[in-house]
Amino acid sequence: MSEKKIIIVDDDESIRKTFFLILNKNYRVYLAKDSGEALQRFKKAEIDLIIADFKLPHLDGVEMIAKFRELGYRGNVILISAYPDLVKIDELSRLSISHFFVKPLDLDSLNRSIDHLLNSKKT
Numbered sequence: 494m495s496e497k498k499i500i501i502v503d504d505d506e507s508i509r510k511t512f513f514l515i516l517n518k519n520y521r522v523y524l525a526k527d528s529g530e531a532l533q534r535f536k537k538a539e540i541d542l543i544i545a546d547f548k549l550p551h552l553d554g555v556e557m558i559a560k561f562r563e564l565g566y567r568g569n570v571i572l573i574s575a576y577p578d579l580v581k582i583d584e585l586s587r588l589s590i591s592h593f594f595v596k597p598l599d600l601d602s603l604n605r606s607i608d609h610l611l612n613s614k615k616t
Contacts, residue, residue, distance in 0.1 A: 495520050497611045498538070502531045502545040502557065503573075512544065515600065520611065528557035536564050541611055547574035555580070558588050569610040573598060 498521045501512040509524045516522045523540075525531035527550045531543075543561065545554040552560065554572050561570075570588070574580055575596040585593055592606045 495611070497521065497541040498523065499542045499544060499607070499611075500525060500531060500535050500538075500540050502526075502528065502543065502549065502554070504546065504549055508546070515604065516607070520607075528552035528554070528560075531557060532560055532564075536561070540566070540568055542569045542571065542607065544571045544573065544607075547572055547580055548576060555584050555588065555590075558590060562588055571603070571606065571610075 499516055500523045501509050502525045503509050503512075504526055506526070509526070513522050513524060523535065525534060529551050531545070543558065543566070545557060547554040549557065554574070558570055558572070569591045571592045571594065572580070572585065572590050573594045573596060577593075577595045580593065591610055594603055594606075
């Protein structure tokens with residue numbers, strides 16, 4: 494198993510569990526149900542990839558990523574959303590969000606993106 498660490502932030506428990514089942518064979522996977530839990534638990538952790546839903550309680554996914562960036566996180570981010578019309582492309586660019594996926598997710602494409610982001614750079 495890789496030592497790469499991924500945090501999944503989604504308020505839908507079934508989505509968190511699905512991501513965990515798919516990714517924990519190859520990566521260390523951590524789960525958070527909202528932006529507050531993610532920021533509290535992982536602001537000082539060495540995370541390699543954040544996968545976040547856009548619509549979250551409290552701060553939305555973009556606002557949460559902005560907070561992580563303010564705290565010094567420079568790693569990769571994948572944002573997912575069932576509401577692509579609400580996501581502003583300039584925000585994705587400004588926050589250096591690596592990939593954006595629309596729900597329902599194409600899991601093969603998502604897996605390829607994750608593998609590319611986590612395995613293409615030398616550590």
